[in-house]
Amino acid sequence: MTVLVYLPGLSGPFIFDDYTNLSPLGDDGGVSDWSTLRNFVFGNASGPTGRPISMLSFLIDAQDWPPHIAALKYTNILIHVLTGCLLCWFAFELFQLMGLASERSALLALLVAALWLLHPFNGSTTLYVVQRMTQLMTLFALAALICYLKGRQLVASNPRWAVLLLCLSLFPFALFSVLSKENGALFLLLVLVCEASVFRLQPRSRAMKVWLLIGIAAPLAVLMLYLVLTFPSALEGFDYRHYSMLERLLTESRLLVGYLGKILLPIAGGVGLFHDDLTVSSSLIQPITTLMSIVLLIALAAAVWHWRKTQPMLLFGVAWFFAMHLLESTYLPLELYFEHRNYMSMIGPLISAVWYLQLLLASSAATHYKRVALTLIALCILNMTWLTWQQARLWGHTGDLFTFWAAEQPQSIRAQTNYADFVSVNGDPAEGLRRLELAHANNPREITVLLHMFNHACDYGLAAPYSLEEIANREGLEYFHNDINFHLGRLLENLLLEQCQYATPQGMVSLFERVNALPLADDRRASFHYLYSDLFVHYRQLNPALIQLRSAFDLNPTPQIPIRQALLSASAGNNEDALVFLNRARAADAGQSILLPSFLDEIARIEADISSRMNGR
Numbered sequence: 001m002t003v004l005v006y007l008p009g010l011s012g013p014f015i016f017d018d019y020t021n022l023s024p025l026g027d028d029g030g031v032s033d034w035s036t037l038r039n040f041v042f043g044n045a046s047g048p049t050g051r052p053i054s055m056l057s058f059l060i061d062a063q064d065w066p067p068h069i070a071a072l073k074y075t076n077i078l079i080h081v082l083t084g085c086l087l088c089w090f091a092f093e094l095f096q097l098m099g100l101a102s103e104r105s106a107l108l109a110l111l112v113a114a115l116w117l118l119h120p121f122n123g124s125t126t127l128y129v130v131q132r133m134t135q136l137m138t139l140f141a142l143a144a145l146i147c148y149l150k151g152r153q154l155v156a157s158n159p160r161w162a163v164l165l166l167c168l169s170l171f172p173f174a175l176f177s178v179l180s181k182e183n184g185a186l187f188l189l190l191v192l193v194c195e196a197s198v199f200r201l202q203p204r205s206r207a208m209k210v211w212l213l214i215g216i217a218a219p220l221a222v223l224m225l226y227l228v229l230t231f232p233s234a235l236e237g238f239d240y241r242h243y244s245m246l247e248r249l250l251t252e253s254r255l256l257v258g259y260l261g262k263i264l265l266p267i268a269g270g271v272g273l274f275h276d277d278l279t280v281s282s283s284l285i286q287p288i289t290t291l292m293s294i295v296l297l298i299a300l301a302a303a304v305w306h307w308r309k310t311q312p313m314l315l316f317g318v319a320w321f322f323a324m325h326l327l328e329s330t331y332l333p334l335e336l337y338f339e340h341r342n343y344m345s346m347i348g349p350l351i352s353a354v355w356y357l358q359l360l361l362a363s364s365a366a367t368h369y370k371r372v373a374l375t376l377i378a379l380c381i382l383n384m385t386w387l388t389w390q391q392a393r394l395w396g397h398t399g400d401l402f403t404f405w406a407a408e409q410p411q412s413i414r415a416q417t418n419y420a421d422f423v424s425v426n427g428d429p430a431e432g433l434r435r436l437e438l439a440h441a442n443n444p445r446e447i448t449v450l451l452h453m454f455n456h457a458c459d460y461g462l463a464a465p466y467s468l469e470e471i472a473n474r475e476g477l478e479y480f481h482n483d484i485n486f487h488l489g490r491l492l493e494n495l496l497l498e499q500c501q502y503a504t505p506q507g508m509v510s511l512f513e514r515v516n517a518l519p520l521a522d523d524r525r526a527s528f529h530y531l532y533s534d535l536f537v538h539y540r541q542l543n544p545a546l547i548q549l550r551s552a553f554d555l556n557p558t559p560q561i562p563i564r565q566a567l568l569s570a571s572a573g574n575n576e577d578a579l580v581f582l583n584r585a586r587a588a589d590a591g592q593s594i595l596l597p598s599f600l601d602e603i604a605r606i607e608a609d610i611s612s613r614m615n616g617r
Contacts, residue, residue: 002084002117005385006077009127009392010070012401015418016273017130020483021046022058022072026065035597042595045523046133052595053140053179054133072129079135080117080126086142088113091351093149097198098313098355111377112354116347119266120387124273125340127395136180138344141187144173148191152199155208166211182327183344188220189323193348197316200309237333239519242480243280245331250281250290252329255337257293260321263346264353266384271391271404274418275337276481277411313355320348398422406435413439413481417452429460437465445478447471447515451487458500468503472511479518485527488515492534505539526556533564542572559588559599566606575614582607 014022021044028036041055061071091112095105116122125131151165177184195212204212238245255278281290304311304318324345328334357377361370394401399422405412406419416439424432433456440449450471457464468491471477495502503511512532520528529552536545546565553561566581582603589599 001385002081003077005118005389006080006123006126006392008389009123009395010073010077011397012069012073012127012395013398014066014069014129016128016414017046018128021055021130022062022067023065025058025062025067030064031059032063038595038597042593047182049179049182051133051179051181053176054136054181057132057136069129072132073127076126076129076132076135079132079139080122083135083139083142084113084117086139086146087116087347090142090146090149091354093146094198094351095355097149097153100358104358108354108358112347112351114381115266115350115354115384118381118384118388119263119346119350120384120391121262121266121339121342121346123388123391123395124271125343127392128273128340131340131343133181134183134340134343137177137184140173140177140180141184141190141344142347144169144177144187145190145194147173148194152194152208155205159205159207163207163211166208166215170215183324185219185223186324186326188216188223189326190320191216193316193319193323196308196319197312200312231331234332237521240480240521241333242478243336245333247280247282248333248336249331250284250294251278251336253293253297254281254287254289256325256329257296259325259342259345260349263342263349266380266387271394272339274405274409274412274414275335276414277409278336280336313352317348317350317352320351321345324348399426410438411442413443413446413449416442417449417482420452420456424456424460429456429462432456432460433462433465440465443481445474445476446481447477447479447518448482448484448487450474450477451484451491452482455487455490455494458494461500468511469507472503472507472514477514477518479515479520483524484515484518484520485524485531488512488528488531492531492538495535496538508535522555526552529555530561537568542568542574553584553588557588558592559585559603561585562588563599563603563606566610570606570610570613575610578610579607582610
C-alpha cells in the first residue's frame with residue numbers, strides 16, 4: 001500500500017539541496033572510476049562526517065548528472081518501506097518486553113508501522129531526494145536498536161550472544177547511522193531512554209554495565225565534549241541568520257508543540273519545504289503562543305517525571321521525541337523548521353499512542369466501544385493514506401507543486417523565487433520577474449533577490465528593475481535566505497558571454513566588495529573568493545586574482561586552489577611563481593583526508609610542463 005500511495009510522486013522535480021548535493025555526480029565526466037567515486041562519496045560538505053553512506057547510496061541510481069529522478073525517488077520509497085519493516089520488528093520486540101502476548105504485540109506493531117509508513121508528515125522526507133540521508137540514518141538506527149533490544153534480553157541467559165548483538169548495535173549499525181547523517185549519534189540517548197523506561201525494573205549484569213559504560217556513556221561524553229568545544233563557532237553561525245540563538249530557542253518551543261500536534265493529529269504535513277517565512281519569536285510574548293508553548297512543554301515534562309514509575313511508556317514516547325530533537329531543534333544555528341526532523345522523532349510518540357490505545361481497548365469500561373474505536377482507527381489510517389496519496393500526486397506534478405507553494409506562502413522568498421524560475425522556463429518570464437519583485441517587496445534588503453532579478457532580466461532580455469551599481473550602493477543589504485554564490489556565479493557566466501549591459505570593471509569590483517562585507521560562513525566565503533578571482537581573471541588582473549585565491553585557500557586549503565594559482569601564473573609567464581604554487585598544492589594534497597582523491601599526478605604533470613618550457617627558453 002505504501003508503494004502504491006507514493007508512486008504518483010516519482011515524476012516530481014529536484015528541489016533546493018538536491019542540486020548542491022547531487023550535481024557533483026557530473027564532475028569530471030561522472031562517477032566512472034575509483035578517483036571520481038572517492039571524490040563524490042567523501043567530498044560532500046553537508047555535515048562534519050560528509051555523510052559518505054548516504055552519498056554512496058545515490059550511486060545505486062545515478063553516476064552522472066542530470067540523473068533519472070524517478071529512479072532516485074523510487075529507491076527512497078523502497079528505503080521508506082524497509083525502514084517501516086524494521087520499525088514493525090522493533091515495536092514488536094518492545095511490546096513483548098512490556099508484557100504483551102506475541103500475537104497482540106504483532107498486531108500492535110503492525111499498527112505502529114502502518115501509522116508511520118502512511119503518515120502524511122513523512123511525505124516530504126520520502127519524496128525529497130536528498131533526505132535519503134535522514135531515511136538511512138533512521139534505517140540503521142532502528143537496526144541498531146533491534147540488536148540492542150535482543151542483546152539486552154539475552155544478557156542473563158546467553159551472555160556471549162548478548163555481547164555480540166550489543167556490539168553489532170554499535171558497529172556497524174550505529175556507525176552507519178552516523179555516517180548517513182550526524183543525528184544517528186542520538187542512538188546513544190535512545191538507549192538511555194529504553195533503559196529508563198522499558199528496562200527500568202530489570203537488573204543490569206556486569207557485562208551490561210560495562211557495555212553501557214564503554215559503548216554508550218563514553219561516546220556520549222565525547223559527543224558532549226565536541227559540542228562544548230564547538231559552541232563558540234556555533235554562536236558565530238548566528239551571524240548568518242536573521243535570528244539570534246535566544247530567538248531560535250524561543251521559536252523552537254512553538255515548533256516542537258506544532259510537530260507533536262501534527263504527529264498525533266495527522267491531518268496536515270508532508271507538503272511544505274520552504275519555511276523561511278516563519279515568524280520568529282522575539283520574546284516570550286511576541287507572539288504569545290511562545291509562552292503558551294513553553295508552559296505546555298514544561299507541563300508535559302513535569303507529568304512525565306511525576307508518572308515515570310507507573311507510566312514508563314509515557315516516559316518512553318516523550319523522552320524519545322525530545323532526544324531526537326536535541327541537536328536540530330535547540331541551539332545550533334540551523335534552519336528553523338523542517339518536516340524531515342520528525343521522520344525518526346515521531347516513532348516514540350506513535351509507539352506510546354498505540355500502547356495507551358490498547359490499554360483503553362483492554363479496559364472494561366471500553367468493552368462496548370471497541371467496535372467504534374476500531375472503526376475510528378481504520379478511518380484514521382484510510383484518511384492518512386488519502387492525504388499522503390494526494391500529497392504524492394502534488395509532489396509528482398512540478399507545476400502544481402511550485403504553484404501551490406507560491407500561493408500558500410506569499411511571504412516566502414524561496415517559494416516565490418522557485419515559482420518565478422519555473423514559470424520563466426515554461427514561457428512566461430514576465431510573470432517570473434513579477435514574482436521576484438513580490439519577493440523583493442516582502443524582503444527589500446535581501447541581496448540574493450536583487451541579484452536574482454538582475455540575472456533573470458539578463459537571461460530573458462527584460463529590463464532589470466535595478467542596475468548592478470544601484471544594488472552595490474543600496475543601504476542595509478542582508479544575506480540570509482539563498483545561496484549568494486549561485487547568483488554571483490550566474491552573474492559571471494553572463495558577463496563572460498557578454499549577454500547584457502554590465503557595470504564597469506570598477507562597478508563590478510564594488511559589487512563584489514559589498515558582498516565581501518556581508519557575514520558569510522567560511523565555506524561560502526571560500527567559494528566567494530574563488531568567484532571573485534574569476535572576475536579579476538576576466539579583466540586580466542593577475543595579482544588581484546591570485547590574492548583572492550589565496551583568501552579562498554586560507555579558508556579551504558584544498559590542492560585545487562594553488563593548482564589554479566600555478567596555471568594562472570604560468571599563463572602569464574611567471575613560471576617560478578607557478579612552481580612555488582605547485583609546491584603549496586603538493587603540501588595541501590598531503591594534508592587532506594586519505595579518503596579524498598590525490599592530485600599528485602596532475603601536479604607532477606603541470607610541473608613537468610612548466611619545467612620543459614623553462615628549459616626550452
